[in-house]
Amino acid sequence: MATVISVRFRNGPKTYYFDPGDLTVSAGDDVIVDTAQGQEFGRCSRGNHTVDDAAVVQPLRRVVRIATENDRRTDALNRQREKDAFDVCEKKIAAHGLDMKLVRVEYSFDGGKILFFFTADGRVDFRDLVKDLAGVFRSRIELRQIGVRDEAKMLGGLGICGRPFCCAEYLDDFLPVSIKMAKTQNLSLNPAKISGTCGRLMCCLKYEQDAYEDAAKRLPKSDSFVLTPDGTGNVTDINILRETVSVKLDERQEPPRCYHNCEVCVLRSGKGSRDGIEIPDKRPARYVPARREEDPFFANEMTDAPDAQDTPAPEESAEPRRRRNRHRGKGAANPQPTPETAPERSAGQSRRPRRGGKGGEKSVPAAESAAPATPAGGGEGKKRNRRGGKRHHRGAPKNSEA
Numbered sequence: 001m002a003t004v005i006s007v008r009f010r011n012g013p014k015t016y017y018f019d020p021g022d023l024t025v026s027a028g029d030d031v032i033v034d035t036a037q038g039q040e041f042g043r044c045s046r047g048n049h050t051v052d053d054a055a056v057v058q059p060l061r062r063v064v065r066i067a068t069e070n071d072r073r074t075d076a077l078n079r080q081r082e083k084d085a086f087d088v089c090e091k092k093i094a095a096h097g098l099d100m101k102l103v104r105v106e107y108s109f110d111g112g113k114i115l116f117f118f119t120a121d122g123r124v125d126f127r128d129l130v131k132d133l134a135g136v137f138r139s140r141i142e143l144r145q146i147g148v149r150d151e152a153k154m155l156g157g158l159g160i161c162g163r164p165f166c167c168a169e170y171l172d173d174f175l176p177v178s179i180k181m182a183k184t185q186n187l188s189l190n191p192a193k194i195s196g197t198c199g200r201l202m203c204c205l206k207y208e209q210d211a212y213e214d215a216a217k218r219l220p221k222s223d224s225f226v227l228t229p230d231g232t233g234n235v236t237d238i239n240i241l242r243e244t245v246s247v248k249l250d251e252r253q254e255p256p257r258c259y260h261n262c263e264v265c266v267l268r269s270g271k272g273s274r275d276g277i278e279i280p281d282k283r284p285a286r287y288v289p290a291r292r293e294e295d296p297f298f299a300n301e302m303t304d305a306p307d308a309q310d311t312p313a314p315e316e317s318a319e320p321r322r323r324r325n326r327h328r329g330k331g332a333a334n335p336q337p338t339p340e341t342a343p344e345r346s347a348g349q350s351r352r353p354r355r356g357g358k359g360g361e362k363s364v365p366a367a368e369s370a371a372p373a374t375p376a377g378g379g380e381g382k383k384r385n386r387r388g389g390k391r392h393h394r395g396a397p398k399n400s401e402a
Helices: 069-096 127-137 148-155 179-184 209-218 296-301 318-326
Strands: 002-008 016-018 030-035 038-051 063-066 101-107 113-119 140-145 225-228 231-239 244-249 257-260 265-268 382-384 390-392
Touching: 002 030, 030 069, 038 069, 069 101, 069 113, 069 127, 101 148, 113 127, 113 148, 127 140, 179 209, 225 244
Parallel strands: 113 140
Antiparallel strands: 002 016, 002 038, 030 038, 030 063, 101 113, 225 231, 225 265, 231 244, 244 257, 382 390
């Protein structure tokens, strides 16, 4: 076991082990470490801890010191010098007419070396460019060509998922990704949907590949001859995430039915003839999920449970209706009339006074409120408003004649 600390450079996702020696370093402390390129400024991501000797890349370099205030000012000055060097290099590239794209510039901590990272479609002869840059900066110049994935890792950004790039966030190295992974996961093969900002296949295709491959081994292949609780049939579609299959039954002329993987028994894997296949007498048991109320897909498709839309709503009791109607009026002591009390009203008594009417005006009797009113004669169905004009009765037509 070796005692090390984890250090990151320029807020990159990859960590490197260094020997702290007698120093006690905490996470978040800035340190000066000894590297193959000389002394560098980095930040500790994890303090003193022990790791296996097999995880350490020999030789294990040491931590020179914990960064001081002067070291931080030197690092800030180098960042400002990198911006100026970036502008100068772009002008030199345009002057030489080179087909290359400058990505980033890095100064070493002591300022004795400058690294220029660029991308290009092919090989670029930049020997004259190096001579010009060395004459301007009076330092050791190194130009390094990188790929489009490394460019996205250095620049950073947001992916189509709305989160920062995985390569710039936490991935140490790039994982190999192939188009076969997209086919296994039943994704669209449209390059615009499975490609990242860098133009290559998305790194996240690798995350769930092992789970898809494991599920594909347990599920039957397409067009397999299987036995279900409802009879025999052929597999038409496979849902790897749900671990379900769609089976076209032989005995029923209906669309394919969906079954869980544990509900089917494979009699023949893949395409082929059914000759000589013995069908068991005992059919597989029907799958019932542990919590059916939280799995409506299985509750509606796998069992004979009624659909939620076909279940009639429970009738409302009379007590809540009476309580709600009682509070519709101005006071609690204003109950609505019941059919038993309605006949006891007089013929001219109103069920409820008409709003805005005068005290002497007539209202609709209780007996007439239940059925549409018929045209009355003369002024029976008419009454005057405040302006003296005539207003027709609700139940009478506007152009009725006496």
